[in-house]
Amino acid sequence: MHKRYGERTIYDGLDFQVRRRERWCVMGINGAGKSTLLKLIAGASEPDSGTVTRGPSVKMGYFAQHAMELLEAERTVLQSLEDSFPQAGQAALRALAGCFGFSGDEIEKKCRVLSGGEKARLVMAKMLFDPPNFLVLDEPTNHLDIATKQMLVEALSRFEGAMLFVSHDRHFLAALSNRVLELTPEGPHLYGGGYTEYVERTGQEAPGLRT
Numbered sequence: 001m002h003k004r005y006g007e008r009t010i011y012d013g014l015d016f017q018v019r020r021r022e023r024w025c026v027m028g029i030n031g032a033g034k035s036t037l038l039k040l041i042a043g044a045s046e047p048d049s050g051t052v053t054r055g056p057s058v059k060m061g062y063f064a065q066h067a068m069e070l071l072e073a074e075r076t077v078l079q080s081l082e083d084s085f086p087q088a089g090q091a092a093l094r095a096l097a098g099c100f101g102f103s104g105d106e107i108e109k110k111c112r113v114l115s116g117g118e119k120a121r122l123v124m125a126k127m128l129f130d131p132p133n134f135l136v137l138d139e140p141t142n143h144l145d146i147a148t149k150q151m152l153v154e155a156l157s158r159f160e161g162a163m164l165f166v167s168h169d170r171h172f173l174a175a176l177s178n179r180v181l182e183l184t185p186e187g188p189h190l191y192g193g194g195y196t197e198y199v200e201r202t203g204q205e206a207p208g209l210r211t
């Protein structure tokens with residue numbers, strides 16, 4: 001596919017495939033087009049030419065920072081889950097909230113008072129309730145505290161579907177990736193091993209690593 005913003009070419013004939021059980025981390029400097037790729041794959045943006053094709057049984061879950069801004073301010077955590085899953089029983093939704101760290105009265109908190117980490121947890125609870133088999137995650141650990149991040153890494157390491165993600169967290173990259181897609185000015189570089197092997201082989205860490 002081809003994608004440009006005004007004069008700026010982001011992809012000039014990118015050809016890339018994610019197969020079952022592959023877990024791709026997408027690396028590149030600021031502005032390399034990481035988030036754009038995830039948006040294109042998730043259908044949140046369209047290529048100028050070329051196509052994005054999803055397998056017939058693919059059920060995608062997409063996490064992006066803007067999803068946190070879309071939570072309705074005056075709805076509580078529980079109401080927000082009920083709005084997303086009107087068919088689900090209260091007990092199931094309370095259990096779901098509990099799994100994502102909302103205990104006791106916390107499910108009565110309105111979305112407008114939630115911290116960044118709490119919003120991220122609520123968005124993830126919604127994304128994972130009806131499990132997808134392909135996760136597209138744009139910096140999912142940005143607002144998470146260490147305990148929640150660890151919980152997410154453990155949960156995702158048991159996830160059997162495919163993944164494509166952008167992260168600046170070394171532990172997240174190392175624990176979860178088995179493929180590396182590097183977006184460079186010369187074009188994409190595909191690497192058939194995970195992040196740890198990539199670092200061992202190239203001697204380079206991901207640009208913009210935070211930990």
Ligand SMILES: Nc1ncnc2c1ncn2[C@@H]1O[C@H](COP(=O)(O)OP(=O)(O)OP(=O)(O)O)[C@@H](O)[C@H]1O
Nearest residue numbers: 005006010028029030031032033034035036037208
């Ligand atoms: N809607 C848009 N209109 C114009 N330019 C855009 C738009 N979205 C992204 N860009 C530009 O396209 C380039 C790629 O953006 P993208 O967000 O994909 O980069 P990224 O690799 O995810 O960067 P970062 O690491 O900073 O998050 C950037 O230069 C960005 O400013």
